[in-house]
Amino acid sequence: MHGIPFADLHVQEIVERQSKNLAREDPCEKPQFHPKFLAEAYERCRDICAEYAKTFYLGTLLMTKERQKAIWAIYVWCRRTDELVDGPNAGHMSSTVLNGWEDRLQDIFNGRPYDMLDAALTDTVFKFPLDIKSFRDMIEGMRMDTGKCRYKNFQELYLYCYYVAGTVGLMSVPVMGIAPESPVSPQTIYNAALYLGIGNQLTNILRDVGEDASRGRVYLPQDELAQFGLCDEDVFTRKVTDRWREFMKEQITRARLYFNLAEVGASQLDKASRWPVWTSLLLYRKILDAIEDNDYDNLTKRAYVGRTKKLLMLPLAYTRSLSAPSLILN
Ligand SMILES: CC(C)=CCC/C(C)=C/CC/C(C)=C/CC/C(C)=C/[C@@H]1[C@@H](COP(=O)(O)OP(=O)(O)O)[C@]1(C)CC/C=C(\C)CC/C=C(\C)CCC=C(C)C
Numbered sequence: 001m002h003g004i005p006f007a008d009l010h011v012q013e014i015v016e017r018q019s020k021n022l023a024r025e026d027p028c029e030k031p032q033f034h035p036k037f038l039a040e041a042y043e044r045c046r047d048i049c050a051e052y053a054k055t056f057y058l059g060t061l062l063m064t065k066e067r068q069k070a071i072w073a074i075y076v077w078c079r080r081t082d083e084l085v086d087g088p089n090a091g092h093m094s095s096t097v098l099n100g101w102e103d104r105l106q107d108i109f110n111g112r113p114y115d116m117l118d119a120a121l122t123d124t125v126f127k128f129p130l131d132i133k134s135f136r137d138m139i140e141g142m143r144m145d146t147g148k149c150r151y152k153n154f155q156e157l158y159l160y161c162y163y164v165a166g167t168v169g170l171m172s173v174p175v176m177g178i179a180p181e182s183p184v185s186p187q188t189i190y191n192a193a194l195y196l197g198i199g200n201q202l203t204n205i206l207r208d209v210g211e212d213a214s215r216g217r218v219y220l221p222q223d224e225l226a227q228f229g230l231c232d233e234d235v236f237t238r239k240v241t242d243r244w245r246e247f248m249k250e251q252i253t254r255a256r257l258y259f260n261l262a263e264v265g266a267s268q269l270d271k272a273s274r275w276p277v278w279t280s281l282l283l284y285r286k287i288l289d290a291i292e293d294n295d296y297d298n299l300t301k302r303a304y305v306g307r308t309k310k311l312l313m314l315p316l317a318y319t320r321s322l323s324a325p326s327l328i329l330n
Pocket residue numbers: 055056057059060071074075078079082086164165166168169170172173176189190192193194196197200201204205208262263265266269276277280
């Protein structure tokens with residue numbers, strides 16, 4: 001078991017609710033939107049995803065039309081949720097704002113969207129068996145992010161990563177679909193999706209150490225920093241020392257472990273979803289290589305994977321996606 005028991009309970013609950021068809025708490029009638037309005041709503045979601053998330057967007061281009069629209073709508077909701085605490089209006093953040101956002105989420109699931117972007121998500125949740133719990137949990141992660149800027153140990157950090165990123169994995173599975181011939185339990189596949197989210201978020205954190213430090217935030221386990229003779233001051237003074245490099249090597253190894261754990265599930269998804277998921281997995285993992293290429297300087301540099309490298313990854317992802325569901329763990 002590579003997760004932390006408390007966070008894994010969330011996955012268990014979601015899988016049980018899915019199997020009992022309880023994902024939508026209070027099912028109501030599907031709202032009717034004008035097709036032109038919906039088409040424009042999804043188009044706007046697409047533009048936002050293309051502008052703010054180049055890597056994810058590339059992955060969505062390989063999906064079926066219905067799935068890509070759903071992922072754009074989910075992306076936009078996640079981005080807006082994150083913006084509440086990280087965006088230009090973050091100064092106005094309060095528990096009232098987050099509670100209001102959670103009520104608005106309930107309205108989306110009840111077929112009463114507040115604006116056009118919400119309407120795209122409403123349409124999506126009536127098309128795919130999405131569970132409101134993973135959305136609520138992401139809001140919980142934002143609550144955590146506003147009240148906390150240090151993490152005592154990896155257990156605390158893992159829980160934060162579950163809330164803000166593992167949840168995205170859990171939201172994605174009902175859209176991506178599980179291969180009907182998969183011999184693996186849904187719990188294993190949801191866990192793999194959770195691990196992909198954790199791997200992504202750990203990578204995000206390692207890429208953005210310098211940027212987060214300018215906001216007074218250190219998303220690194222304090223006990224592990226201390227084991228390497230490091231502390232917050234080393235982060236804030238931005239000196240890339242050998243100690244820092246050794247510490248980073250360990251953090252990168254752990255992030256890679258989560259990507260490896262996710263691979264098992266990527267091959268159990270519906271055939272048409274394997275290529276896009278493998279693509280986003282391999283592309284995001286490449287950021288870790290880019291941190292190494294920068295000689296572990298993530299304090300003054302931002303690791304970046306260029307467009308050509310990204311495109312060269314597509315055939316490799318395609319080859320990986322051809323492996324049929326099996327119980328062989330590579
Ligand atoms: C079985 C199996 C392997 C299934 C596949 C499951 C799957 C597709 C998992 C993907 C998981 C994923 C993309 C997680 C995203 C994690 C992430 C980047 C979270 C970010 C959090 C906050 O971080 P921070 O504030 O430090 O970062 P910024 O500096 O602000 O960027 C988030 C920002 C939370 C919000 C998340 C998003 C906006 C990303 C949402 C992405 C999608 C919906 C696309 C998912 C899927 C595909 C396949 C392209």
